[in-house]
Amino acid sequence: MYRMNKTYLALFVAGLCAMAACQPMKMDTYEKNVDVPNHxxxxxxxxxxxxxxxxxxxxxxxxxxxxxxxxxAYPYSNIWVIITTQFPGAQPIAQRVELPLEDVSGKWTATPAGMMNAADDIYDHRIPIQLRAILNRPGTYKISIEQNMRQNPLPDIMNIGLRVEKAGHR
Structure with a gap:
C-alpha cells in the first residue's frame, strides 16, 4: 500500500509540473547567444x-x-553594429550602435563578474544598449544584430547574443 501511495504521489506531482509548464510564464530574463560561423x-x-x-x-x-x-586577437577596441528592432505589429527600426570592448587604458572590459577565461584568451562582454526601456506591447519583439565595421568579415568574434532583463515597474 505504501508503494502504491508513493506512485500516485509521484504521478500527481508530475501532472502538476506538466500543467505548470503549459501556463504562459512572465518574462523575467531572456538571454540567447549565437555562435558566429568560423569565428x-x-x-x-x-x-x-x-x-x-x-x-x-x-x-x-x-x-x-x-x-x-x-x-x-580581436584587432579593434569596439564593434559598430546595426540593431534592428521590430515591435509587435510595427515596422522595423534600425539604429547604428557602438559596442565598446576596451576601457580608456586599452584593457578589455568584461561583464561585472569579470568573466574572462585567461587560459584561452577569451573575453565575454555584456554591453548595455538601452536601460529602463519601455516595451509596452504584448507579443513578439524581433531584434537583429548586424556587424557594421569596415573590415568584413570581422575576425575573432566567437558569439553574439542578446539579454533582456526586467528593471522594475514603470
Missing amino acids: QWSADFKPEFQVTLQPEDTAYLYNLYVNVRHRD
Whole structure:
C-alpha cells in the first residue's frame, strides 16, 4: 500500500509540473547567444532574437544588453553594429550602435563578474544598449544584430547574443 501511495504521489506531482509548464510564464530574463560561423563575423550573418512578452510583462521596464565573446586577437577596441528592432505589429527600426570592448587604458572590459577565461584568451562582454526601456506591447519583439565595421568579415568574434532583463515597474 505504501508503494502504491508513493506512485500516485509521484504521478500527481508530475501532472502538476506538466500543467505548470503549459501556463504562459512572465518574462523575467531572456538571454540567447549565437555562435558566429568560423569565428569570422560576416556582415551577411545577422543573428535574430525573438522576445515574447505577455500582457502583464508590459508593466515593467527592461534593460537590454548585447553579449559579445571574442578572442584576445580581436584587432579593434569596439564593434559598430546595426540593431534592428521590430515591435509587435510595427515596422522595423534600425539604429547604428557602438559596442565598446576596451576601457580608456586599452584593457578589455568584461561583464561585472569579470568573466574572462585567461587560459584561452577569451573575453565575454555584456554591453548595455538601452536601460529602463519601455516595451509596452504584448507579443513578439524581433531584434537583429548586424556587424557594421569596415573590415568584413570581422575576425575573432566567437558569439553574439542578446539579454533582456526586467528593471522594475514603470
